[in-house]
Amino acid sequence: xxxxxxxxxxxxxxxxxxxxxxxxxxxxxxxxxxxxxxxxxxxxxxxxxxxxxxxxxxxxxxxxxxxxxxxxxxxxxxxxxxxxxxxxxxxxxxxxxxxxxxxxxxxxxxxxxxxxxxxxxxxxxxxxxxxxxxxxxxxxxxxxxxxxxxxxxxxxxxxxxxxxxxxxxxxxxxxxxxxxxxxxxxxxxxxxxxxxxxxxxxxxxxxxxxxxxxxxxxxxxxxxxxxxxxxxxxxxxxxxxxxxxxxxxxxxxxxxxxxxxxxxxxxxxxxxxxxxxxxxxxxxxxxxxxxxxxxxxxxxxxxxxxxxxxxxxxxxxxxxxxxxxxxxxxxxxxxxxxxxxxxx
Numbered sequence: 508x509x510x511x512x513x514x515x516x517x518x519x520x521x522x523x524x525x526x527x528x529x530x531x532x533x534x535x536x537x538x539x540x541x542x543x544x545x546x547x548x549x550x551x552x553x554x555x556x557x558x559x560x561x562x563x564x565x566x567x568x569x570x571x572x573x574x575x576x577x578x579x580x581x582x583x584x585x586x587x588x589x590x591x592x593x594x595x596x597x598x599x600x601x602x603x604x605x606x607x608x609x610x611x612x613x614x615x616x617x618x619x620x621x622x623x624x625x626x627x628x629x630x631x632x633x634x635x636x637x638x639x640x641x642x643x644x645x646x647x648x649x650x651x652x653x654x655x656x657x658x659x660x661x662x663x664x665x666x667x668x669x670x671x672x673x674x675x676x677x678x679x680x681x682x683x684x685x686x687x688x689x690x691x692x693x694x695x696x697x698x699x700x701x702x703x704x705x706x707x708x709x710x711x712x713x714x715x716x717x718x719x720x721x722x723x724x725x726x727x728x729x730x731x732x733x734x735x736x737x738x739x740x741x742x743x744x745x746x747x748x749x750x751x752x753x754x755x756x757x758x759x760x761x762x763x764x765x766x767x768x769x770x771x772x773x774x775x776x777x778x779x780x781x782x783x784x785x786x787x788x789x790x791x792x793x794x795x796x797x798x799x800x801x802x803x804x805x806x807x808x809x810x811x812x813x814x815x816x817x818x819x820x821x822x823x824x825x826x827x828x829x830x831x832x833x834x835x836x837x838x839x840x841x842x843x844x845x846x847x848x849x850x851x
Contacts, residue, residue: 648664701721720758745806750773754773757771767839775831821835
């Protein structure tokens with residue numbers, strides 16, 4: 508506790524003491540019956556001032572010690588500390604209450620973790636159960652491709668992929684709340700991240716006759732391959748949705764200092780100034796730019812959330828009516844090094 512905070516805590520007490528001293532001084536001045544010389548009065552005032560300052564110093568020292576003891580108590584596991592170590596009865600009462608609150612909190616946290624684990628287990632099983640029939644339908648669809656009109660095949664394939672994306676998004680959204688338990692920071696090449704993502708959307712590039720360009724060399728970045736791959740997939744998915752037929756998607760890599768950036772630029776309508784500041788908000792979709800398109804507003808929100816948690820930076824730039832550019836920047840610093848997997 509700083510001395511300034513101490514004075515703010517005790518100001519009323521000291522104002523009362525000073526007023527009492529002031530009152531005594533006024534009485535002394537007004538009442539001539541006091542047989543005290545001016546010299547003795549000065550000694551008394553000086554002695555009183557010394558005692559007052561000594562009292563302040565001792566009181567501050569005691570309060571400082573008590574506050575620090577509570578800080579130490581709170582920084583550790585309160586439920587495992589000896590309450591009797593506190594000298595003052597009132598402190599022991601506070602510590603006892605803190606002990607009870609800590610026990611309730613630990614119990615609550617354990618209950619939440621248990622419920623989350625059960626929920627995650629259920630969702631994981633549900634996702635598996637959903638993916639099995641989807642995979643079966645896709646196999647049937649691919650085996651009958653020659654018998655199905657091209658337009659119908661594309662429609663069914665697109666709808667299946669949309670369902671798969673939605674199921675995957677539910678899983679990643681749930682897992683993202685406990686990302687610290689499910690990531691592995693290691694060196695991954697940007698070429699690998701990009702190629703794996705593009706492979707999943709190859710059919711849609713063909714359906715819309717999109718021109719895909721990959722520019723720049725490959726760099727090794729420190730990241731979690733699974734989560735970064737998901738972030739890129741959401742950005743690519745967004746680009747595919749909003750790039751018109753025969754449009755262009757350009758993926759480029761660049762390195763400046765300790766930062767490596769993957770940029771995904773797509774031609775098309777772009778993003779309006781009104782929308783660009785809200786593009787990463789949860790559930791946000793623009794009625795002006797996205798009417799008639801299947802968008803939940805969760806893909807980019809989740810991508811931004813994940814990139815922040817991984818220590819990366821996700822930004823967007825757009826010229827309305829021409830293009831939009833999303834940039835995922837990997838920053839290599841001491842923080843990310845501290846999160847490296849042991850084998851790295």
